[in-house]
Amino acid sequence: MFPLRFKTAVALVLLGLLTLLAGIGQKTFWAPSETFTASAPADAAGAPVTVIDQHLRALHGGTVKISIKGDGNFILAAGRPDDVDAWVGKTAHNSVTGVSEDRKSLQMEHADGDATAPNPAGSDLWVSSENASGELDYSWTPPADGDWSLLLASDGTKPAPSSISMTFPNDTSTPWAIPLMVIGGLLILAGIALAVLSARKPDGEGGAGSRFAKRARAKAEARSSARLGSVTPGETKAGGESTTTSKSAFTAAVTAAVTAAVVAGTGVAASATTTPAPAPSTDSSAGASQTAAATASPVLLDAQFRRILEQVSSATDAGDAAKDAGKLAPRVGGTELEVRTQNYKIRSQVGSYEARMPVRSTKLLTTVVTSKRDWPRSVMAVTQGEGNVVPQLLTLVQTSPRENYKLVEATPLQPGITLPNIARGGTDSLAAKDKSGLLYSGEEALAGLADRLTTPDSSFKDKLVEGESSPYIADTLSYQAEVVKSGENGNFSFTHKVVPESTVVFRTVDGGALVLGRLNFGFDGTPKASGDKLTIGDDAAALAGGKETTTGMVLSFAESMAVYVPPAGSADPMKLIAATRGLVGASFK
Numbered sequence: 166m167f168p169l170r171f172k173t174a175v176a177l178v179l180l181g182l183l184t185l186l187a188g189i190g191q192k193t194f195w196a197p198s199e200t201f202t203a204s205a206p207a208d209a210a211g212a213p214v215t216v217i218d219q220h221l222r223a224l225h226g227g228t229v230k231i232s233i234k235g236d237g238n239f240i241l242a243a244g245r246p247d248d249v250d251a252w253v254g255k256t257a258h259n260s261v262t263g264v265s266e267d268r269k270s271l272q273m274e275h276a277d278g279d280a281t282a283p284n285p286a287g288s289d290l291w292v293s294s295e296n297a298s299g300e301l302d303y304s305w306t307p308p309a310d311g312d313w314s315l316l317l318a319s320d321g322t323k324p325a326p327s328s329i330s331m332t333f334p335n336d337t338s339t340p341w342a343i344p345l346m347v348i349g350g351l352l353i354l355a356g357i358a359l360a361v362l363s364a365r366k367p368d369g370e371g372g373a374g375s376r377f378a379k380r381a382r383a384k385a386e387a388r389s390s391a392r393l394g395s396v397t398p399g400e401t402k403a404g405g406e407s408t409t410t411s412k413s414a415f416t417a418a419v420t421a422a423v424t425a426a427v428v429a430g431t432g433v434a435a436s437a438t439t440t441p442a443p444a445p446s447t448d449s450s451a452g453a454s455q456t457a458a459a460t461a462s463p464v465l466l467d468a469q470f471r472r473i474l475e476q477v478s479s480a481t482d483a484g485d486a487a488k489d490a491g492k493l494a495p496r497v498g499g500t501e502l503e504v505r506t507q508n509y510k511i512r513s514q515v516g517s518y519e520a521r522m523p524v525r526s527t528k529l530l531t532t533v534v535t536s537k538r539d540w541p542r543s544v545m546a547v548t549q550g551e552g553n554v555v556p557q558l559l560t561l562v563q564t565s566p567r568e569n570y571k572l573v574e575a576t577p578l579q580p581g582i583t584l585p586n587i588a589r590g591g592t593d594s595l596a597a598k599d600k601s602g603l604l605y606s607g608e609e610a611l612a613g614l615a616d617r618l619t620t621p622d623s624s625f626k627d628k629l630v631e632g633e634s635s636p637y638i639a640d641t642l643s644y645q646a647e648v649v650k651s652g653e654n655g656n657f658s659f660t661h662k663v664v665p666e667s668t669v670v671f672r673t674v675d676g677g678a679l680v681l682g683r684l685n686f687g688f689d690g691t692p693k694a695s696g697d698k699l700t701i702g703d704d705a706a707a708l709a710g711g712k713e714t715t716t717g718m719v720l721s722f723a724e725s726m727a728v729y730v731p732p733a734g735s736a737d738p739m740k741l742i743a744a745t746r747g748l749v750g751a752s753f754k
Contacts, residue, residue, distance in 0.1 A: 170363040177356030185349025191339040200230075203264045203271045204330040210275045211324035213282050214258040217315035217331075219246045221261065222305050227334030229305040233317065235326025238298050242291035242316045245462060247538060249314040251566035252290055256282040261329065271331060282321040289473055289569045291316075292466055311462050463534040463591030464542050464563075470534065474526035474546055477561065477572050481505070481524040488513055499562065499573030500667060500683045500723050504747035507708060511748065514707040521747065522557060524575055525550025531584070533671050533679075536591035540565050543594055543669045545681070547584060555580055558727055558743050560669055560681050573667070574681060576725040576743040579635030584742065585729050586674040595678065597668035603730050607670035607680040608663065610728045610739055615661040615684050618642070618724075629728070631741040638741060652690070654697040655717075660687040661724070676732035679742065686722035686746060691754070705751035714753040721750035 222229055233241065244252070257278040261271050286296065292308045295301060307313050318325045465473070480496035483489075488509040493502055504521065511518045525548045533545040542563045549556040560574035578584065600606035605613065613625040618641050631638050645659045661684045668682040690699050698713050705720055706712040727743035 168363050170359055174356045174358075174360035174363060177352050177359065179356075181349045181352030181354075181356060183349070184345050184352060188341070188343065188345030188347075188349060191341060191345070198335050200332050201268050201335045202330055202332045203268055205261065205271045205327060206273060207327075209259060209273045209327055211327065212257045212259045212275065213280065213318060213321055213323065213325060214253055214256055214285075215261065215317040215325040215327075215329070216249055216253060216258055217261045217317065217329075218263070219312040219314045221263070221331065222307065222313065224264065225333040225335070229334075230332040231303045231305055231315075232300070232330045232332070233297070233303070233326050234300045234328040235319065236299075237319065237323070238296065239301075239317065239319045239326050240286050240294055240296050241301060241303055242285060242288070242294040243308060243313050244290045244292060244316065246312050246314045248290040248566065249316050251540075252285065252288060252316065253282070254566070255279050259325070261331075264331075264333070271329065282318070283567055284321045285316060285318050286320075287569070288567070289465075289469065289563060290566060292469055308468075309466055462538070463536050464538060465534050465544060467532070470532050470544065470546065471526065471529070473561065473570050474529070474548070474559075477559070477570075478524050478526040481572070484509070485520065485523065496569070496571055497573075498571035500664075500725055501572050501575050503749050504723050504725075507749045508747060511704050511707045515703045518704050522554075522575065522577060522745075523550070523552040524548075524557070524559065524572065525553055530556055531587075532589060533587045534589070534591050535594040535671070537594045542570075543671075544570065545669075545671065547578070553577075556584075558584075558681065562669070574683070574725045575745075576681065576727055577745055578743045579632055579637065579741060581632045581634035582740070582742055585677065585679055587671055587679060588674055593672040595670040595672065597665055597670065597682075599670070600733075602672075602676055602733050603678050604733055604735055605730050605739065607668045607678065607682070607730070608665060610680045610730050611663045611668060611682045611684065611726065613739065614638075614726060614728055614741065615663055618661040618684070618686075619659060621646070625739075627738060629739040629741065635741075635744075637744040648688075654694075655690045655692050655699045657688070657690045659689075661685070662687070673729070677735070678730045680728045680730055681743075682726060684724040684726060686724050688720035688722070689717075690719075691717040701751065704748055708748070708751040709753055711753070717754035719750070719752050719754065720748065722746045723749045 217231070231241075233239070255278045257280060258276055260274045260276070262274055263272040264270070265272060285291075286294070295303055305315070317329070477496045480493055484493040484497070484505060490502065490506040490509055493505060497505065508518070508521050512520065527550045528548060530547040530549060535543055540563065544561050546559045546561070547556050548559060554577075556578045558574070558576045558578060559572055560576070561570040562573050563570045595601070595607065597608040598606050600609070613629050617623045617625045617629050617638055621642055649657050664683040664685060668680065671679045673679055692699055692715055696715065698715055699718055700713050701709060701718055701720070703712070709718065724744065724746040726741070729740045729742050731737045731739065
């Protein structure tokens, strides 16, 4: 029969081997997969657009891979969540919002709405897009800080591809692997040690000569007792029972060590599997500040802005070269479209008439991007490329989510003038009537400029000034006075009026503002007496259909202007920053 301790030792070794194997298995053949894949339900309702929610990108950390299969061509575009939602609008769409508990299916939500939408390809809202035919494998990485959603569509009239699968990084941590291996090793060592001690036989048990050993030991004990005196019976057992005691002590020590290892292993596993919950914020403004940070994101990234500028420049180059306003339409609107259209008409009849200054995407000196995320959105670039004698302020406006930015004003910087400093990371844009923190509102500033250009003794004469080397105001007043003085056959008057809907206001770093907008410059002439004739120039004649009139004439110019407004409380005057004008109309009364 095997002693009980030996059986216990064998059991400890076997248990240790199993525990060690379990730990090794968690690191090898039982290790969890590095990724898991969830797919869209096959029975999801069809829709022209599918939106993939921004939260899925960071659902499990790491890079998410998306596989899409569909019939024909389709696009996968990345944009800010509010931009994607605004573009989708009232269109029927599906939204991928999460992953099922078994991590096999994507959770889909359907919203009813319009059955079709415009083709989303080429929208300025997308920071990037992937065009595909049949299938697409896409790695979803954020183009910049903040949240980003994805929009999937065909051409807006056909259903968006429905075969979507997303592969997420999986949690491959095995918090019990190391503790199990440590515990297994300790159990094996404990079993081996216990087996060795169980096999060791105490002195005097079996074997030849044991009788002499007992006798010698008895004599030694008698002598020792004589020297030490009487002792308690328990203390005289220095032979076989001491061995038993040492074995018991060792067994107890092993048991304590294993127990400690188990407890320690449990603690390691617990700490590895438990992620500390974030402490609740005591700052009630934390949520509001995060929301403010999201809404304060600039409406364009640098890469988007450069792409847009290149397309604007290409459109204006094509229109200028062909003198065809139709080529401008995709990227030019407002004042600039009107001025260039009339410029082409005049130049087709008057070869010497000066062309409009070319629009360049390079050299890009600076950009001004609003953080105001509703529509219309306004941005500005300052460029000085080939053909630009001075830097040019290019004002672009996006009137709605599904329309692209268009160049509405191209205004050359006045010589010798320095552009006010405006934060490049995104700045506030103000309503034309908003005077908060300013000496004058944008509307008041342009009205003051209009009065300054119309009346030599304007009340704004000392409140709005210009550089000595760029006397646009002085030259305009001088021109008007000269026409009136030399007009022997006619009575002439001039007006400068603000076009309110054209006003754009950007906050400057010093708390002031840069105001951009249009004035309508009217030139009215009437003969002094019956039979008197008024003559107009060749440029105006190309629009009026003749050079002379006995009934009177009206010339119209569009003035693109930029004015710096100091912050409230400043003693400094407003300053004219940029100005130009173009003939847009001529007619006889």
